[in-house]
Amino acid sequence: MTSPSGPLTGIRILDFTERMQGPYATQMLSDMGADVIKVERRISLTPDGRPDDRYGERNMYGKDHEDSKSYSAGFLASNRNKRSITVDLKSPEGLAVIERLIPQVDVVYENFRPGVMDRLGIGYERCQELNPGVVYASATGYGPDGPYVKRPGQDVLVEALTGWGRINGDATGRPVPVGTALADTLGAMNGAFAVASALYHRALTGEGQRVEVCLFDSALAALAEWGLHNMNTDVGEPQRPTPSHASPYTPPPYGFYETKDGHIALSSGRQIKQLSRILEIDDLSEDPRFNSFWPRVENGKLFTEIIEEALRKRTTAEWLDLMEPEDMFAAPVNTFEEAFRDPQALHNEMIVELPTPVGPLKFFGVPYKLDKTPASVRTAPPTHGQHTAEVLRESGFSEEEIAELRAKQAI
Structure with a gap:
């Protein structure tokens, strides 16, 4: 195991999070060196009752379809x-374990519904x-109170409420959800940033504080411009x-356009003269x-038809060979x-391989x-409860206490 070297080395986080908004945030903090102790249910089930399948129900994830x-x-x-410990939070003994750990940590991070x-x-x-x-830190769907406080907070529901389905809608006007968990990721990033700021x-004042982050606010704010x-x-x-057009409020070229063998992304209305010359068509800038701006907004569909007719004459690679030298x-x-095999991704070390219980992933x-x-x-994500004894030993629990807690099924 490589020792952490990030700016949060020495920070200890008790992580009560599940699903994505919370766990992705605490993972960001752990990447920065924090010791994140993931507190999990003693019985290995997901929040919706499925068998724990972090490496596959049969520990064959990535190896068996x-x-x-x-x-x-x-x-x-x-x-x-992260490190994983299992604790029954509903038992007096399990709660007592957590109460002994809390004075030894810097951050408590949870993403249950308000009040849990x-x-x-x-x-x-x-x-x-x-x-x-x-x-x-508390990460919720809609915040600690308000008209939606009792509603289930989930990424697609929040995309619907905040207008993301509309901004991502298709050319017929039908709203379309984003293909990734956008609200969860944004909520996680905001949560990690807020915790680091706190x-x-x-460090300056000695004063702790409460941090609130939610899917709804994070998605709404990210509509940005x-x-x-x-x-x-x-x-x-x-x-x-x-x-194929990207932002509905930006005139073309701004999106993905069909070529002879695929698609090419073009995104600058300041380069229409160059684009016209390279495509060997009449100068559209004239x-x-x-x-x-406004004529291209009003005639965007026609503009796209004209450039795609020209783009279909060559492959994407051929067009890039002509376009890239002209910036x-x-x-x-x-x-x-x-x-995932893009040369820039590899250069930036954005794809890494780790040993895991099911082999390298x-x-x-x-x-x-x-x-x-x-x-x-x-380190790879932990197996369920992998570090329970290790963390408790570090936190001052004796072997006898650990054995007794196991016997009482508190951990």
Whole structure:
């Protein structure tokens, strides 16, 4: 195991998170060197009652098709560099274990529905009593209160509520969900950033605090320029002019365009003169239908038809050979397989291989670089309860206490 060297080395986090928004956040913190202790249910089941399948129900994930469900990838993608302990939070003995651990950690991170941690007896006020300097992070669907507080918080539901389905909609106007867990990832990033900021404040003042993050706010804020533009102008609801167009509020070229053998991405309205010359068509920058912002918005479908007719004459690689020397804003539209072996991905060490209980598996690398205190991918996601005894020993529990807790099924 590689020792952590990141800026959060020495920080200890008690992680009560499940699914993605919480676990992805604590994984980011663990990449930065924090010792993340993942507190798991004593019985190895997922939150919705499935058998624990982090490495496949038969420990054949990635090796056997039938045992390689996306459920496993969901756990593995968000839990590297962590240690796992199992505790029955509903037993008095299990709760006592947690209460002994809380004074020894810097952060408590949870993503249950509002009120669950309070009912378990380890809400913010109780944790603050046990550890006045604790940073206590709660990741929820919609925040700690408000009209949606009792609703289930889930990525696709939040995409629907916040307009992401609409901004990502197809050319017919039908809303389309994003192909990844967008709200979860954004919520995790905001949560990790907020916790790191709270730790910095504590380092300056000694004061802990409560941190709140939610899927809804994270997704809404990430509409960024497109959302702000809608709120402040009469542009109206987003509508793609063609299926390949990216932002409905940006005139073409801005999207993916068909070539002889695939697609090419073009994204700059400032290069229409160059594009026209390379495509060997009339200069569209001089055409009154396309020579400025609003005409291209109004005639976007026609613009796309004209350039795609020209693009279909050559392959993507052939066009890139002509465009790249002129610094055109152009790129191939990769498949997953192509993206994961892209030379830039390999150069940036964004695909790493780790030994796991089921053999070597590939993981994503760390997407940010610090030259003095680098983050690192050190260990594969833990097996269920793999580090229970280890963590308790480090935390002052005797072998007799550990044995007694096991006998009482508290851990």
